[in-house]
Amino acid sequence: MTSATLDHYVLISALLFAIGLFGVLLRRNTLVVFMCLELMLVASTLALVAFSRFNGTMDGNVFVFFILTVAAAEVAVGLAIIVALFRKRQTIQLNELNSLKN
Amino acid sequence: MANFLFYAFAFFTVATAAGVVASKNAVNAAMCLLLSLVGVAGLFVALNAYLLAFLLLLVYAGAIVALFLFIVMLLDMKETESRGFGKLSLAAIILAAGLLVTGLSTLVTRGHLDTGNPALTPALGTDIKLYSYQLFTTYLLPVQVMGFLLLIAMLGVIVLSKRWEGSDDVT
Numbered sequence: 001m002t003s004a005t006l007d008h009y010v011l012i013s014a015l016l017f018a019i020g021l022f023g024v025l026l027r028r029n030t031l032v033v034f035m036c037l038e039l040m041l042v043a044s045t046l047a048l049v050a051f052s053r054f055n056g057t058m059d060g061n062v063f064v065f066f067i068l069t070v071a072a073a074e075v076a077v078g079l080a081i082i083v084a085l086f087r088k089r090q091t092i093q094l095n096e097l098n099s100l101k102n
Numbered sequence: 103m104a105n106f107l108f109y110a111f112a113f114f115t116v117a118t119a120a121g122v123v124a125s126k127n128a129v130n131a132a133m134c135l136l137l138s139l140v141g142v143a144g145l146f147v148a149l150n151a152y153l154l155a156f157l158l159l160l161v162y163a164g165a166i167v168a169l170f171l172f173i174v175m176l177l178d179m180k181e182t183e184s185r186g187f188g189k190l191s192l193a194a195i196i197l198a199a200g201l202l203v204t205g206l207s208t209l210v211t212r213g214h215l216d217t218g219n220p221a222l223t224p225a226l227g228t229d230i231k232l233y234s235y236q237l238f239t240t241y242l243l244p245v246q247v248m249g250f251l252l253l254i255a256m257l258g259v260i261v262l263s264k265r266w267e268g269s270d271d272v273t
Contacts, residue, residue: 015119
């Protein structure tokens with residue numbers, strides 16, 4: 001068992017990102033799609049922290065700070081939009097939200 | 103020992119992330135997301151970024167997943183996830199999965215990111231003083247912008263969730 005290198009961390013990060021992307025593409029429940037988006041954000045933070053650790057810099061770590069802040073704001077606004085949508089349409093299934101088509 | 107922890111947390115994180123995508127119930131998906139975030143926090147600890155691991159647990163697991171669960175239970179939607187895919191989407195899925203496997207296997211077999219020995223590289227993430235130093239010197243403007251972003255997000259959420267006079271709510 002070799003020591004965990006940057007490659008390992010980037011691989012895990014890429015896997016997480018890919019899983020999140022597949023969730024966004026495959027699921028039709030808006031809430032689950034949103035969770036998968038969060039998963040993609042976390043995957044990118046993992047890559048940033050790993051690069052920061054293995055290069056001996058601080059910038060990646062500080063960026064993760066900002067990503068956390070933006071994610072918190074994004075989730076608040078997104079969930080408010082979903083609740084407003086549910087109030088208006090009584091559904092949050094993506095394939096039923098097609099009122100912009102024609 | 104550290105290696106074993108890395109592999110355990112990595113496996114745990116990826117498995118629970120797959121659970122987010124695979125679980126039919128939104129509550130289960132949120133719980134899997136929580137576990138996956140705990141796994142990522144463990145990986146942060148393995149990378150010596152203790153403060154970030156703590157913040158990840160606090161902000162994501164504490165606030166965001168709780169918010170998700172709150173909304174999932176508030177909305178109480180019916181479980182009618184239709185699982186059929188058209189021919190075009192199916193082809194796209196297969197193509198995307200193939201590209202993904204190719205890319206990841208290339209990363210594993212050939213990718214060799216040029217880095218120094220981690221034992222020799224200083225683990226800057228352990229030092230909390232460095233975070234504050236960076237935040238108050240190099241990244242001072244982004245910190246201010248983040249403050250405004252949070253303010254605007256708060257106002258936006260209030261506006262979005264307020265019931266306006268004359269709006270045609272169904273309920």
